[in-house]
Amino acid sequence: GAVVSQHPSWVICKSGTSVKIECRxxxxxxxxxxxxxxxxxxxxxxxxxxxxxxxxxxEQGVEKDKFLINHASLTLSTLTVTxxxxxxxxxxxxxxxSPQGRAEAFFGQGTRLTVV
Amino acid sequence: SQQGxxxxxxxxxxxxxxxxxxxxxxxxxxxxxxxxxxxxRGLVHLILIRSxxxxxxxxxxxxxxxxxxxxxxxxxxxxxxxxxxxxxxxGGFQKLVFGTGxxxxxSP
Numbered sequence: 170g171a172v173v174s175q176h177p178s179w180v181i182c183k184s185g186t187s188v189k190i191e192c193r194x195x196x197x198x199x200x201x202x203x204x205x206x207x208x209x210x211x212x213x214x215x216x217x218x219x220x221x222x223x224x225x226x227x228e229q230g231v232e233k234d235k236f237l238i239n240h241a242s243l244t245l246s247t248l249t250v251t252x253x254x255x256x257x258x259x260x261x262x263x264x265x266x267s268p269q270g271r272a273e274a275f276f277g278q279g280t281r282l283t284v285v
Numbered sequence: 286s287q288q289g290x291x292x293x294x295x296x297x298x299x300x301x302x303x304x305x306x307x308x309x310x311x312x313x314x315x316x317x318x319x320x321x322x323x324x325x326r327g328l329v330h331l332i333l334i335r336s337x338x339x340x341x342x343x344x345x346x347x348x349x350x351x352x353x354x355x356x357x358x359x360x361x362x363x364x365x366x367x368x369x370x371x372x373x374x375x376g377g378f379q380k381l382v383f384g385t386g387x388x389x390x391x392s393p
Contacts, residue, residue: 201380205383211385212373260325262327273318276328278326
């Protein structure tokens with residue numbers, strides 16, 4: 170099956186610094202990737218849709234200047250949390266749309282971000 | 286994408302027992318998918334059932350779909366401790382919007 174790799178698995182950073190999270194499709198090309206955020210014991214909240222070669226589409230209430238998304242190639246999307254604050258601490262997960270237009274999505278392992 | 290609402294929110298059973306989770310949705314769908322999330326991990330696709338199907342099996346999983354009631358169920362037979370996870374249902378295509386899920390705890 171299709172594999173999506175997310176890196177890092179966890180990161181601790183100081184307030185005010187920026188953190189970059191990578192999402193790679195390892196064995197297929199993903200023109201579209203999705204970024205989610207999840208708080209403990211809650212559901213996944215869709216943050217944005219990342220489109221290769223164009224600007225990301227953000228969901229309502231998600232600050233695009235805070236969460237920078239870059240999808241520069243067909244196998245890599247990055248999410249940069251800029252000027253991170255403790256309230257940005259969360260679990261971030263990416264997914265990639267299936268090859269051949271199938272409905273199911275393939276998810277990365279997630280990144281646990283802790284801002285201190 | 287069509288967000289599903291899972292029920293119950295939490296389910297606790299013993300190993301070997303069956304676990305049944307239900308899902309309801311609001312508008313018409315072309316397909317419905319079930320995903321599993323182990324604690325602190327990403328999601329894993331379990332099974333997809335199309336709107337013209339009523340039942341589907343995959344190993345110990347059995348999914349039903351009732352489009353007239355806009356509901357689905359996921360049955361895990363002969364549960365194992367490793368089945369402990371959160372389970373989500375979602376309708377639609379690729380851009381998926383998730384409900385709160387069912388947290389399943391299988392005790393040895």
